[in-house]
Amino acid sequence: MxxxxxxxxxxxxxxxxxxxxxxxxxxxxxxxxxxxxxxxxxxxxxxxxxxxxxxxxxxxxxxxxxxxxxxxxxxxxxxxxxxxxxxxxxxxxxxxxxxxxxxxxxxxxxxxxxxxxxxxxxxxxxxxxxxxxxxxxxxxxxxxxxxxxxxxxxxxxxxxxxFFDKSFIEIFSYLGKSLKNSNKDKEIGIIKLLVTTGIKKLISYLEIVTGPEFVKNFTEAIHSLYLAQEAFTDALKxxxxxxxxxxxxxxxxxxxxxxxxxxxxxxxxxxxxxxxxxxxxxxxxxxxxxxxxxxxxxxxxxxxxxxxxxxxxxxxxxxxxxxxxxxxxxxxxxxxxxxxxxxxxxxxxxxx
Amino acid sequence: MKSKQLYIVTGKGGAGKTTLSLALSLILLRQGKKIKYHCFDQAQFPQISNQLQIPILDLAVEESMKIYVGRKLHSDTIASMVLKAPFFKSTFSMIPGLGQMILLGHIIDLLEKDPDLIIVLDSPSSGHAMTMLDSMQNFKNIFHSGILVKDINRMENFIYNQKKVEIIISSLPTNMAMNESLDLKNFFQEKGIKDISIVLNESLNHNDLMQKTYTDLPFFLKKKIENETEVLRLFNEHVTNVLPYIFKDSSEQIIINLAENISFLNEASGY
The missing domain is CATH 3.40.50.300 (P-loop containing nucleotide triphosphate hydrolases)
Known part of the structure; x- marks a missing residue:
């Protein structure tokens, strides 16, 4: 043995x-x-x-x-x-x-x-x-x-x-929040527009169910987590x-x-x-x-x-x-x- | 006297929650009650409950979420679109408590719509059962106001209603299991739940054959029984019912046999 x-x-x-x-x-x-x-x-x-x-x-x-x-x-x-x-x-x-x-x-x-x-x-x-x-x-x-x-x-x-998938960064451009890496978006392509409008719709649905205050807190929460993204993704190792x-x-x-x-x-x-x-x-x-x-x-x-x-x-x-x-x-x-x-x-x- | 509508069976891992839940379901079934067994947020056990002819409530978190969100948005299509959106999908999977709470809400909803229905909830073990019940308070803090909070208040009114809910903690005759059970009981009591019983499973002490042959047993079995006696003495006041260790090969036989030994239901609800 x-x-x-x-x-x-x-x-x-x-x-x-x-x-x-x-x-x-x-x-x-x-x-x-x-x-x-x-x-x-x-x-x-x-x-x-x-x-x-x-x-x-x-x-x-x-x-x-x-x-x-x-x-x-x-x-x-x-x-x-x-x-x-x-x-x-x-x-x-x-x-x-x-x-x-x-x-x-x-x-x-x-x-x-x-x-x-x-x-x-x-x-x-x-x-x-x-x-x-x-x-x-x-x-x-x-x-x-x-x-x-x-x-x-x-x-x-x-x-x-x-959770930290790159495409979610889109949500922040819509919400007017900036992330450290997203200095001046370069590619404003048609795909991005589609994603953005999609998110707009989703957020409006979310507001119906949870009320606007939650949506505000929720996006803030996710924003803070994204700023600390490295500490989380580092754990993937x-x-x-x-x-x-x-x-x-x-x-x-x-x-x-x-x-x-x-x-x-x-x-x-x-x-x-x-x-x-x-x-x-x-x-x-x-x-x-x-x-x-x-x-x-x-x-x-x-x-x-x-x-x-x-x-x-x-x-x-x-x-x-x-x-x-x-x-x-x-x-x-x-x-x-x-x-x-x-x-x-x-x-x-x-x-x- | 009426029985409760929701029996939440929890306890330390390996302390016999599933066996106890099924035995309890069997008793209620034999009393002619309209009863359903549900294994919370885990795979169901259709085979064994089939053999015992215990009806199963088959609900999964994803489906419950879809139904719930659909109802709020007045559209199943939109609900399923929202829940499929990668962003929300991955956000929800980061906060497992939310899905669990919605599933619990779904179960309570079924019970409120049908006052004759009784559900036996084979719940997660200690730590995760506390998470399940704490999720109501947690998400009330999170959502603050709005239609969701109204729904959570309704859930809480149900869960904290002594006439409707009983918590059964499945335990074993060991120090570790009993201490964990007492931690759990205190937690639920602090939350305001009154009807909580601790059921001790697999007691060698209460097995007829062991009692009969005690003097001839080898030292290690005698020592096991001695340890059990000591644990029972220490925790006696907290235990509602002690169930014997059962020498049977199949799970169905064990469940049938257990059902004959359960007395705590009578005490708690007075049939």
């Missing part, structure tokens, strides 16, 4: 409840214990990382230092950074980075970057790329949102790209990094105990298309070695329990394992605190 090399970006994905956050943290702890500089980012708005790392601060968005001793004495020399992704903080970073003065103090933008405004996946892409560019960390570990929202995250590069096997590792997490075979299979076959060759299937919460060792032959009831638990673990393996060359099994940790779980799972990364 191939052991994962350490890469600059390591991405953990999978369906809900399989233990992505716990496993991602165990990897962070393992690498930090090897004296690597590690950052772990969670882009799931549910933010379970907070609980795993004992972080009290709810606001998030900034890197916080985590001491290894919360996971036990064995890790007392390890430390790593963690971020609970916050779209608001990411926007602030963009504001500071953008050379041209731009104003994000707009009702629409400010509302959408609130904690549950729905912008986590897109801003996550921008933020991860920002920290990658800082060159401060040896490894950045990504804890992604569950299921379909993980695909949203992967598709956000495409969404950003479509992250997509390349995620597809470069020298720079990233993909860990697909599944639980030996989950029922959602179909969903996992669907997600995995989707992800396989996006991944490069260096990918790993992590089967979490496995009781299999213990179950196989258990002699339940002296009672019918016990045999039923044993077979049923084995069958459940087997069915998820049958669904997806063929698609992977490297499979790692992580035991179900029989403890209550999340820190106990992380500490025990961190040991598994050591094994050859």
């Amino acid at each position: 191939k052991h994962p090399d350490i890469k600059q970006i390591e991405i953990f994905c999978g369906t809900g409840g399989v233990g992505k956050t716990t496993l991602a943290t165990s990897r962070a702890l393992f690498l930090a214990n090897l004296s690597k500089k590690v950052l772990i980012i969670t882009i799931d708005p549910a933010k379970r990382l907070k609980e795993v790392l004992n972080i009290k601060d709810e606001t998030g968005g900034e890197a916080q230092s985590v001491k290894g001793n919360i996971f036990g004495e064995k890790f007392q020399n390890a430390t790593f950074d963690a971020i609970l992704m916050s779209p608001y903080a990411s926007l602030k970073r963009i504001e500071q980075k953008t050379k041209i003065k731009t104003d994000f103090n707009n009702t629409i933008i400010q509302t959408l970057v609130r904690p549950y405004g729905g912008m986590n996946e897109i801003m996550g892409m921008v933020d991860v790329h920002h920290f990658y560019n800082l060159n401060k960390y040896d490894v950045i570990i990504l804890d992604t949102p569950p299921g379909k929202h993980f695909i949203d995250f992967l598709e956000s590069a495409k969404k950003i790209n479509n 992250l997509e390349e990094i995620l597809q470069n096997e020298k720079k990233s590792n993909w860990f697909l997490v599944t639980s030996a105990q989950q029922h959602k075979g179909e969903e996992a299979e669907e997600l995995h076959s989707l992800a396989v298309k996006l991944m490069h060759k260096d990918n790993f299937l992590l089967i979490n919460k496995s009781l299999m070695p213990l179950l196989l060792d258990w002699d339940a032959t002296n009672s019918n009831d016990l045999t039923i329990i044993k077979n049923s638990l084995i069958k459940r673990e087997q069915s998820i393996r049958n669904c997806i394992q063929d698609q992977f060359e490297s499979i790692f099994e992580f035991p179900e940790v029989l403890g209550i605190s999340p820190q106990e779980h992380v500490a025990e799972l961190a040991e598994v990364w050591k094994k050859d």
Whole structure:
């Protein structure tokens, strides 16, 4: 079995409840214990990382230092950074980075970057790329949102790209706003006229539905975003990094105990298309070695329990394992605190 | 007594939301209610609901948006033109909350038109369910005034009506799942929703076979049951209903079996 090399970006994905956050943290702890500089980012708005790392601060968005001793004495020399992704903080970073003065103090933008405004996946892409560019960390570990929202995250590069499509610059000429690159339009061709009149019509329809005040705020919001365009489109490079096997590792997490075979299979076959060759299937919460060792032959009831638990673990393996060359099994940790779980799972990364 | 019209089932990923939603649908169906199951903003599960003969409400975000915008502009053709325009298309895909809110509005609209209809909403997991409900307040801020805000107010009146809506949080007997469930419950309570139940799924403790054989179980299963007992003790006051772990092979059998074990509906709505 191939052991994962350490890469600059390591991405953990999978369906809900399989233990992505716990496993991602165990990897962070393992690498930090090897004296690597590690950052772990969670882009799931549910933010379970907070609980795993004992972080009290709810606001998030900034890197916080985590001491290894919360996971036990064995890790007392390890430390790593963690971020609970916050779209608001990411926007602030963009504001500071953008050379041209731009104003994000707009009702629409400010509302959408609130904690549950729905912008986590897109801003996550921008933020991860920002920290990658800082060159401060040896490894950045990504804890992604569950299921379909993980695909949203992967598709956000495409969404950003479509949003900043060149043809939209037209809308601003119509609205009398200038953009840095559009100094004195050169080509006033027939095509441009068509586009402009088309937009005029669209805007008038929009006004009927939303009222003129919204249209004003909306165009202002888009104008500010366009001024900061580079900070967003720069994030598209992250997509390349995620597809470069020298720079990233993909860990697909599944639980030996989950029922959602179909969903996992669907997600995995989707992800396989996006991944490069260096990918790993992590089967979490496995009781299999213990179950196989258990002699339940002296009672019918016990045999039923044993077979049923084995069958459940087997069915998820049958669904997806063929698609992977490297499979790692992580035991179900029989403890209550999340820190106990992380500490025990961190040991598994050591094994050859 | 009348039942609610909208049951929103949410919770941690992998905590059995779909199974619970379908079991709930099955109970309501057997009571002779006019019920529809809807898996919010995700692929539907026609196969399993077919086997159980549970009617599905098949709505997608794009279609809902077209219908809604069409109604406002008094023309489906113009609506579809607006939504197809690359600029708007890519803008809408940058703000996923808007489409979700319109879909939720569409569902509420159906319920208001037909007071006998009951919808069981198999909702996104915790963080994204909060986004779904927060979208109403967020877009009210954004649109400020105008016909859209009136529509959002109507949605809010429905969602915050105790007689119409109940939230069911599907959870598991672990610390992580329970803490996430309590976070969720607090969030919904702060929003002003009163009827929220937490349902604990897959309890080995409540499985007859496990109870019967407890003394003969191997150490790791005993330890699992011990951990569960501890979690149940810690969170006891917050849990409305504990459902047993079920040893069955097929999903339909599990759902049918679960439906027999659900009691929280009686308590919440008093049939």
